[in-house]
Amino acid sequence: MRKVFGGILGLALAGVLGAAGCGHNTVSAGSSAGSSSVGLAEPQVTFKDLQGASVPLVSLKGKVVLVNFWATWCDPCQAEIPTLIGLQQKYGDKGFTLLGVAMDDDGKSVVEPFVQKTEFTVDGQKRTMNYPIVLGDDAIAQKFGGLIGYPISFLISRDGTIQKKYLGMLNAKEMDQQIESLLSSAPAS
Amino acid sequence: MSGKQGSRRVAWRAGVLTFAIAACLGSVAGAIAARQESALPKPSAVVKPSAYVSLEPVPRGSDFEVAVVIEIARGFHVNSHTPRDPYLIPTTIKAQPTAGLEISGTKYPKGRDEKFAFSPDKPLDVYTGSVTILLHVASRASAHLGANRLPLTLRYQACNDSACLAPVNVPVNVKFDLAPAGTKGRAVHSEIFASASASH
DSSP, X not given: OHXXXXXXXXXXXXXXXXXXXXXXSBOOTTBTTBSOOTTSBOOXXXXXXTTSOEEEGGXXXXXXXXXXXXXXXXXXXXXXXXXXXXXXXXXXXXXXXXXXXXXXXXXXXXXXXXXXXXXXXXXTEEEOOOSOEEEOOHHHHHHTTOOOEESEEEEEOTTSBXXXXXXXXXXXXXXXXHHHHHHXXXXXX | OOHHHHXXXXXXXXXXXXXXXXXXXXXXXXXXXXHHHHOOOOGGGSEEEEEEESEESEETTOEEEEEEEEEEOTTOEEEOSSOSSTTSOOOEEEEOOBTXXXXXXXXXXXXXXXXXXXXXXXXXXXXXXXXXXXXXXXXXXXXXXXXXXXXXXXXXXXXXXXXXXXXXXXXXXXXXXXXXTTOOOEEOOHHHHHHHHHTO
């Protein structure tokens, strides 16, 4: 009987320890999206925007940045765009920016019309995407640890450290908490 | 051992047992959540295609059908051949040009309207489980006699209930024997072709 109780207790403790690290949708080390980059410095990467201008990620240092990898063919990516528009609208003038990285193989020819013409309902109003969009590719995905599923987002603090990685649609309330927490930390000197 | 000690011990054990069960349930729930996040396969691993030819052998100069059965991994869907949203990538199959063989028609199954967690109000036109695409092939006099091969490319884009995988092209090789004109071909895999025809 004691052995049985000991076994159950052991399982329980293992379960508690195992479950302790399971956040709502925060991807942990060794996930499908490649080795975890959480806690590491943001990758040194330069994107191209839809006008062909270079956008080095480091140029956003000092801001809280949510890098959102998406594609026009990805339905859950489209479904979370109203949330992203809302975040940019709410925190865009408070030291935060979203950066949408479009992973479409056809690049600008398909992304630009989508960005310019597709309207999303945000708080009852029709809105187009209100945050910077850049183009991504496999090499860029590789620098973020190799990406398999979309949408996938990386929340980066003012000092350029990746704080969280989210696979799947973002939870607006959780994002509010995380962004506000990072915005309240001191800007990088 | 007094009665009091005995009842304390029983109460302690009951407490431990309750804690253990609760913790185990929590652990299982955590493990499931973690697995959902970490179990995304490579895009090419979501669909397993198999090809079947309607005649054996295929007499040169005759028409025959090829059934491409695609098995979609549980928990995933791919867009049908006719998704509603123009930005979504349809499932397609294309043949590489092969001497003496001509695809004269392709029939895709109808998709199913399904709602997902990311699209609770807007049903998507998708394939799930197992579906069959039928190709009508004409063999010409210039077709190579003997062991033959018709290379096809299946293109699809898969998602589960929360995330999508990149679109992918998967090769499908159709192998068959081509016999001289006038040879009688035996109808084979008739259950696959009958079932596929009924669903188109």
